[in-house]
Amino acid sequence: MPSLPHRSFFNSRQTISSRRSSILILAFLFFAFIVFLKPFRDNRCVNTNPRSVRVTWDRSTPTTTAGRNVVADDRHKVMAFVGIQTGFRSVGRRQSLRKTWFPSDPNGLQRLEEATGLAFRFVIGRTSDKLKMSALKREMAEYDDFIHLDIEEEYSKLPYKTLAFFKAAYALFDAEFYVKADDDIYLRPDRLSLLIAKERSHSQTYIGCMKKGPVFTDPKLKWYEPLSNLLGKEYFLHAYGPIYALSADVVQSLVALKNNRQAFLCPQLYCFVHLTFSRRFRMFSNEDVTIGAWMLAMNVNHENIHELCSPECTSTSIAVWDIPKCSGMIKLCEVLLRLREIAHPTRYDDVVETTAPSSLATPPCPHQSPPPTLSFFIH
Numbered sequence: 001m002p003s004l005p006h007r008s009f010f011n012s013r014q015t016i017s018s019r020r021s022s023i024l025i026l027a028f029l030f031f032a033f034i035v036f037l038k039p040f041r042d043n044r045c046v047n048t049n050p051r052s053v054r055v056t057w058d059r060s061t062p063t064t065t066a067g068r069n070v071v072a073d074d075r076h077k078v079m080a081f082v083g084i085q086t087g088f089r090s091v092g093r094r095q096s097l098r099k100t101w102f103p104s105d106p107n108g109l110q111r112l113e114e115a116t117g118l119a120f121r122f123v124i125g126r127t128s129d130k131l132k133m134s135a136l137k138r139e140m141a142e143y144d145d146f147i148h149l150d151i152e153e154e155y156s157k158l159p160y161k162t163l164a165f166f167k168a169a170y171a172l173f174d175a176e177f178y179v180k181a182d183d184d185i186y187l188r189p190d191r192l193s194l195l196i197a198k199e200r201s202h203s204q205t206y207i208g209c210m211k212k213g214p215v216f217t218d219p220k221l222k223w224y225e226p227l228s229n230l231l232g233k234e235y236f237l238h239a240y241g242p243i244y245a246l247s248a249d250v251v252q253s254l255v256a257l258k259n260n261r262q263a264f265l266c267p268q269l270y271c272f273v274h275l276t277f278s279r280r281f282r283m284f285s286n287e288d289v290t291i292g293a294w295m296l297a298m299n300v301n302h303e304n305i306h307e308l309c310s311p312e313c314t315s316t317s318i319a320v321w322d323i324p325k326c327s328g329m330i331k332l333c334e335v336l337l338r339l340r341e342i343a344h345p346t347r348y349d350d351v352v353e354t355t356a357p358s359s360l361a362t363p364p365c366p367h368q369s370p371p372p373t374l375s376f377f378i379h
Contacts, residue, residue: 052146055168075174079117080196086183088132093183116193125153159283159290181243186320202301205247208239209309238292243319
């Protein structure tokens with residue numbers, strides 16, 4: 001019949017058009033489904049508040065909290081806070097850490113914290129060099145992983161920086177332990193977490209790789225001690241400087257060394273902390289010796305952990321660094337990358353046991369507010 005070819009052709013065109021519409025609808029639904037799941041799959045930030053904090057010294061006299069100790073109830077709670085001490089000449093070191101064990105974006109920091117109970121930040125002071133300060137601001141904006149102290153970044157002032165770090169850390173974080181670490185070590189956060197989580201009968205604990213050694217009396221040496229006449233020929237037992245941990249009770253005692261005025265006030269993001277920055281306690285030339293001397297006076301339990309000073313990566317190493325070349329590793333990036341290949345897990349992504357793409361490929365979450373300011377009162 002002459003009409004059949006025409007009708008068949010018409011039906012064929014209608015079927016093709018219908019199929020195309022169905023394919024387009026399915027493609028649209030699939031695309032919408034992927035877009036809907038992307039925030040969950042990429043672990044996008046829900047809370048985009050910045051993690052970096054700028055710490056300044058408030059030299060005005062607090063009038064409403066004099067004579068009282070008021071600690072903020074809304075401090076961020078973690079099992080331990082780890083402050084990686086760094087400086088303005090250590091840009092390369094920070095990048096090396098971010099390529100190995102230290103997460104390079106806020107999402108990674110959050111995931112590592114959730115997996116281990118440890119919060120990590122770089123800790124740095126200030127300099128009069130405007131170019132270096134500008135570079136630091138750009139780095140803080142890019143990575144959002146700093147605590148910026150209002151104290152001159154200088155080797156001779158490391159004891160003061162260390163004390164300022166513990167005070168700032170205590171004001172910001174409600175932790176069981178506070179860990180001081182240097183920026184030239186290879187750290188295993190998963191193993192450090194297991195060490196911190198151990199049950200202890202002593203609430204005042206000082207964890208580190210303990211040592212004794214000769215007191216340096218030669219002014220030409222880096223570790224020269226001007227107060228050597230008070231110490232004799234050998235130092236007392238204290239932890240190596242590259243990494244050690246103090247329990248919350250110990251840090252609280254450091255914060256309250258002169259506690260006639262002390263207040264932590266943290267409304268929302270902006271933390272104003274009035275503290276005394278005591279100069280009544282003796283400061284030695286080296287910060288590890290200074291902390292060790294104070295530990296002798298605080299009746300703490302010295303916990304000697306040799307895995308915190310491993311010269312090479314082993315199945316039990318927690319921190320790997322070269323004694324005594326820890327302060328200034330040559331070709332640090334190559335060393336850390338080699339250690340990463342030896343260590344397992346090799347990255348923090350393996351620690352958190354996720355099959356999702358590395359958060360290194362995810363851009364940092366946009367900042368919706370400027371970094372909070374932590375203000376200290378100096379008496």
